Amino acid sequence: xxxxxxxxxxxxxxxxxxxxxxxxxxxxxxxxxxxxxxxxxxxxxxxxxxxxxxxxxxxxxxxxxxxxxxxxxxxxxxxxxxxxxxxxx
Amino acid sequence: xxxxxxxxxxxxxxxxxxxxxxxxxxxxxxxxxxxxxxxxxxxxxxxxxxxxxxxxxxxxxxxxxxxxxxxxxxxxxxxxxxxxxxxxxxxxxxxxxxxxxxxxxxxxxxxxxxxxxxxxxxxxxxxxxxxxxxxxxxxxxxxxxxxxxxxxxxxxxxxxxxxxxxxxxxxxxxxxxxxxxxxxxxxxxxxxxxxxxxxxxxxxxxxxxxxxxxxxxxxxxxxxxxxxxxxxxxxxxxxxxxxxxxxxxxxxxxxxxxxxxxxxxxxxxxxxxxxxxxxxxxxxxxxxxxxxxxxxxxxxxxxxxxxxxxxxxxxxxxxxxxxxxxxxxxxxxxxxxxxxxxxxxxxxxxxxxxxxxxxxxxxxxxxxxxxxxxxxxxxxxxxxxxxxxxxxxxxxxxxxxxxxxxxxxxxxxxxxxxxxxxxxxxxxxxxxxxxxxxxxxxxxxxxxxxxxxxxxxxxxxxxxxxxxxxxxxxxxxxxxxxxxxxxxxxxxxxxxxxxxxxxxxxxxxxxxxxxxxxxxxxxxxxxxxxxxxxxxxxxxxxxxxxxxxxxxxxxxxxxxxxxxxxxxxxxxxxxxxxxxxxxxxxxxxxxxxxxx
Numbered sequence: 001x002x003x004x005x006x007x008x009x010x011x012x013x014x015x016x017x018x019x020x021x022x023x024x025x026x027x028x029x030x031x032x033x034x035x036x037x038x039x040x041x042x043x044x045x046x047x048x049x050x051x052x053x054x055x056x057x058x059x060x061x062x063x064x065x066x067x068x069x070x071x072x073x074x075x076x077x078x079x080x081x082x083x084x085x086x087x088x089x
Numbered sequence: 090x091x092x093x094x095x096x097x098x099x100x101x102x103x104x105x106x107x108x109x110x111x112x113x114x115x116x117x118x119x120x121x122x123x124x125x126x127x128x129x130x131x132x133x134x135x136x137x138x139x140x141x142x143x144x145x146x147x148x149x150x151x152x153x154x155x156x157x158x159x160x161x162x163x164x165x166x167x168x169x170x171x172x173x174x175x176x177x178x179x180x181x182x183x184x185x186x187x188x189x190x191x192x193x194x195x196x197x198x199x200x201x202x203x204x205x206x207x208x209x210x211x212x213x214x215x216x217x218x219x220x221x222x223x224x225x226x227x228x229x230x231x232x233x234x235x236x237x238x239x240x241x242x243x244x245x246x247x248x249x250x251x252x253x254x255x256x257x258x259x260x261x262x263x264x265x266x267x268x269x270x271x272x273x274x275x276x277x278x279x280x281x282x283x284x285x286x287x288x289x290x291x292x293x294x295x296x297x298x299x300x301x302x303x304x305x306x307x308x309x310x311x312x313x314x315x316x317x318x319x320x321x322x323x324x325x326x327x328x329x330x331x332x333x334x335x336x337x338x339x340x341x342x343x344x345x346x347x348x349x350x351x352x353x354x355x356x357x358x359x360x361x362x363x364x365x366x367x368x369x370x371x372x373x374x375x376x377x378x379x380x381x382x383x384x385x386x387x388x389x390x391x392x393x394x395x396x397x398x399x400x401x402x403x404x405x406x407x408x409x410x411x412x413x414x415x416x417x418x419x420x421x422x423x424x425x426x427x428x429x430x431x432x433x434x435x436x437x438x439x440x441x442x443x444x445x446x447x448x449x450x451x452x453x454x455x456x457x458x459x460x461x462x463x464x465x466x467x468x469x470x471x472x473x474x475x476x477x478x479x480x481x482x483x484x485x486x487x488x489x490x491x492x493x494x495x496x497x498x499x500x501x502x503x504x505x506x507x508x509x510x511x512x513x514x515x516x517x518x519x520x521x522x523x524x525x526x527x528x529x530x531x532x533x534x535x536x537x538x539x540x541x542x543x544x545x546x547x548x549x550x551x552x553x554x555x556x557x558x559x560x561x562x563x564x565x566x567x568x569x570x571x572x573x574x575x576x577x578x579x580x581x582x583x584x585x586x587x588x589x590x591x592x593x594x595x596x597x598x599x600x601x602x603x604x605x606x607x608x609x610x611x612x613x614x615x616x617x618x619x620x621x622x623x624x625x626x627x628x629x630x631x632x633x634x635x636x637x638x639x640x641x642x643x644x645x646x647x648x649x650x651x652x653x654x655x656x657x658x659x660x661x662x663x664x665x666x667x668x669x670x671x672x673x674x675x676x677x678x679x680x681x682x683x684x685x
Contacts, residue, residue: 026315029314030315044190047190051265055267059337059341063344080589
């Protein structure tokens with residue numbers, strides 16, 4: 001009689017824990033799905049930022065800004081000093 | 090309790106009373122005996138019914154359970170597609186040359202999309218389209234019609250917010266090429282379904298393309314995923330491809346070529362830069378070019394890749410090879426004298442001309458001054474077979490097999506069919522057609538002391554250990570010296586010189602053949618390498634039909650070569666191997682002034 005009662009209580013407890021764990025697991029799955037969606041969104045953003053950075057760093061743009069806004073020029077051939085390694089040693 | 094007396098009373102009534110005034114229980118009909126089979130029949134029928142139901146239940150539950158389970162599952166379990174992205178294309182330093190980014194396409198299911206004029210106007214406003222165009226698309230006979238493709242995700246969200254019936258969005262990818270038209274002939278492009286159409290996008294499509302996967306999940310009422318049941322196929326993202334291309338060399342090559350084509354009012358031009366140590370293709374430029382991000386008005390001329398898929402008669406750029414063969418044969422030395430006469434030489438009724446009379450010159454001067462007669466005379470002392478073998482082993486006449494779509498091999502006719510005049514013209518690059526890449530590859534062999542190595546469009550991390558020796562190192566060095574003389578005083582290309590570096594190269598000015606006849610249109614070229622003491626780069630420049638002041642390779646192509654080579658040497662920090670005159674040397678001691 002006592003054993004039966006004990007077993008019934010055990011079964012009940014187990015059943016309830018199954019329900020609660022199921023619930024927890026579903027919550028966790030939802031959470032991981034949410035994070036995966038976020039990962040994907042961040043991936044997308046990364047790709048777009050790459051495009052943006054490449055666009056900003058495009059040689060044509062850099063050259064234009066260097067020449068027009070900053071007034072830079074390619075040094076004349078005789079303006080380039082050359083370092084003699086034997087002197088430095 | 091109150092009824093009990095009543096019942097008792099009833100049962101206490103006499104039989105006589107019942108006959109006249111009977112109750113239901115004492116209905117005389119009841120006393121009549123029914124046949125036994127009727128009761129049994131009903132019982133058995135009922136039993137049979139329940140057995141049938143039980144059997145059916147057992148059948149559904151036990152033996153044919155998949156069907157119902159599948160039915161049930163279909164209400165909560167779904168198969169979701171898992172998209173895979175196409176790999177990126179990177180330059181050798183990891184700069185992004187091509188990248189896919191998700192986009193939406195807006196489509197309509199014809200049956201459901203019965204939009205009011207107001208709704209169409211709303212949709213047109215969000216999509217930035219004309220209402221008539223949308224109406225035309227909605228009137229289509231097809232079940233599903235795209236209204237607009239490659240819509241940015243935020244615009245698609247606004248369309249979804251309109252909640253129009255029958256209007257759906259679908260995921261798709263769009264390929265972006267941040268560098269636009271600079272490197273487009275190498276990279277190529279993809280079509281609207283993200284499949285490679287040209288260039289590396291096409292040749293390496295199987296590596297770049299991702300394989301979409303799918304998985305089964307259980308979704309709750311609101312569509313949130315509550316259980317991951319199984320993964321049917323894992324999505325596989327495409328691989329990133331790292332090209333050998335160097336954006337820091339590609340751009341200067343692009344802008345130098347663009348300027349040269351404009352200044353010379355040329356029809357087209359092409360440049361290729363090779364790494365002499367590894368055989369990598371560091372830059373490949375064509376002009377005219379196109380922007381791969383916007384391909385609405387593409388012409389064939391823009392699409393053509395003159396480096397790999399077009400051939401031309403190379404002209405004098407072939408002379409170093411005949412000189413190499415001459416030295417290799419031991420019939421000639423570096424300074425053997427050849428009589429080029431008054432600048433015209435008749436053979437088989439055809440006359441070969443030099444630009445001016447050179448008289449008695451050495452083999453080296455034949456290359457330096459680009460004497461057609463000299464080259465022809467040298468060639469005529471060779472067996473056609475030997476010449477053919479040399480051209481063949483240098484790779485002319487067969488595709489390079491770089492894995493690039495549409496590569497051609499040029500034309501090198503079998504030596505058995507050569508007439509002497511053809512053998513003579515082939516020595517200075519007529520009657521043979523090559524691609525610019527083949528030419529650069531052949532010069533790479535000279536730059537590597539006669540050793541031939543394969544080329545690569547993708548980055549090579551370990552340079553090839555052994556190549557094939559085409560010329561002996563001694564011969565290749567001597568030819569290299571001749572090529573340095575071309576750039577030096579008395580040569581045909583002083584404009585190819587770069588202060589501080591020893592430059593070796595050769596000009597080419599070839600008449601263009603059309604319908605079997607030579608015209609007065611030219612292909613000007615220059616191919617060379619630097620620094621000559623330890624070559625790092627091979628640069629080949631080709632300008633098609635220059636219409637400027639000059640059409641000579643030394644005036645048209647050589648300056649482009651010098652510009653590109655200068656920036657390549659500077660970008661890679663290659664040490665000068667020649668004294669600069671006047672040379673400024675920073676000495677140890679007081680700090681040099683700022684403006685130095």
